[in-house]
Amino acid sequence: MARVRDLWMTPNPNGKGKIRTARYGTGKRWLAVWNEAGREVSRTFTTRDAAEAAIAKVRTDQDSGTYIAKANRDITLREVWPIWWATKAGKSKSTRAGYEAAWKHIDAKWGGTACAQITRSGVAAWLPILTTTRGCKEGESKPVGEATQRKVGIVLGALLQTAVDERIIPASPMRKGDIPRQKVSERRYLSVAELDRLRDAAPGRHERLVVDVLTRTGVRPGESWGFQVGDLAALRGRLRVMRDIDQSGVVDETKTRRHRDVPVGGDLLLDLENATEGRARGEWLLTTASGEQWTAARWRNVWSTMVEKAGLGELDTYELRHTAASLAIHSGANVKTVQRMLGHASAAMTLDIYGHLWDDELDALPAAMDAHMKAERTRFTERRRKAEAEQGRNTG
Known part of the structure; x- marks a missing residue:
């Protein structure tokens, strides 16, 4: 039961008033005592009012479920x-x-x-x-x-x-x-003409192949540098995303820790097959001209030179992932396909990021609805005509 005790004064054993205790004048005078999960806890105060106010707060907090146990009050x-x-x-x-x-x-x-x-x-x-x-x-x-x-x-x-x-x-x-909201960053989607200029600015086929992989598969830069020869399934036209190369050049899991397949075909597939010829499955698929593994540091200087030569201004390598999404959507890919290609956790996430790129389908929707309704009216009219003709034959 909660109570307040006076630590300086105690009842006189002879029954007349109170007498001083051994700690009279030392430390805080008033002790608030209450029950906490079946055991007594206490705290000292300078004044009686403060001790009683503390007990009142304990009761209120315990009743409302907001009470913090004494043992937890100092946990940082x-x-x-x-x-x-x-x-x-x-x-x-x-x-x-x-x-x-x-x-x-x-x-x-x-x-x-x-x-x-x-x-x-x-x-x-x-x-x-x-x-x-x-x-x-x-x-x-x-x-x-x-x-x-x-x-x-x-x-x-x-x-x-x-x-x-x-x-x-x-x-x-x-x-x-x-939690602060992050403003939606402005994404840049390269046009085919800009992409061609970027490819032409590549110093060689090794750098051009990296650009092609990024813009045709939508993988993250670190994921592209993590491709090994054995990740290419040429007969299926797929690249298996298994790992990522972090900023320090160390092999890491993918961002989502999930593996996925991305589609490759046409000239890109032929170029990738050529890049694997005569090489062991565990070798890096995309390498520098000297055969080294790509890292953020090695790519940075090459990329800045390419972008400047192509006249594309400020451009981050990650924008090629956005470009890949744009190309896929404008080529007719649905949201689920784009989600799988990009490795997003859900289709909702893909729509949050790239939903505006499906606006072309919205623009085509009114005409498609008109055509559908016209076709339905024609079908209904034809059905009625046939029914009336059949009825005429039966009564003739």
Whole structure:
């Protein structure tokens, strides 16, 4: 049962008033005691009013389900991190690296803070002012990008939810809408003429083959560099996406940790077959002219030279994946086919990113509906004509 005790004064054994205790004048005077999961816990206060207010709050929080056990009040977010991190063991190296980068921001601000002390307003005030020193001169910093800000918000929200799951706090202070939204980036889709200029700007067939693979299959750059000779099934016209080469040139799982087949045919298939001739299954399929494995560092200089020569301005290699999606859609591919080719988790994700590219089908829809309705009217009229003719013969 909850109660307040006076630590400085105690009832006189003789029954007359109160007498001082051994700790009179030392420490806080008032002790609030309450029951927590079948055991007594306590906390000292300077005044009786504060002790009684604390007990009143305990009762209210216990009744509403928002009570935080005394043993959990000092557990910090840094102590929750290993619990959450262990659940991400199955993610790809690049994904985990992204989580670790986000945690560095979080740890610097909230790592040593008790989960119970993290507030919604505090998080809302902090996220928009995140900065980084990456790419800056010594002593300088700059605001992080929208993607980083969003990633940090997602990881922080996940950590707080883990604290809820572990019964450290009763509820997360963050809400779904608190995570910053990332503005939709402007995607560039190369025209066939621009793509031809880019191919012509390639220094040789090895670089041109990389461009062709990216724009005809829609694989991510790291996935294309991870193709091995044995991944090509020439008779089926398929390339098997099995692995990714990360920014450091290390073999990694694909982003989704799923394998998929992408279609290849025509001249591209012939070029790939030529590239595999006389080579072992475990060798890299796409290589530099000197036979080295492609990495982000090796590709970067080659790519910038090609783009400049082709007069395409600022262009990221990843835009070739968007171009592949555009080419597939305008060639008549449905959303499910594009989803499978790109390796998206769902058709909904594909529509979110590329749905506007199906606008041509929307433009054709009115005419198609008119044609369908006209055909139905013609069919109905013909059916009625035949029925009337049949009826005339039966009564004639």
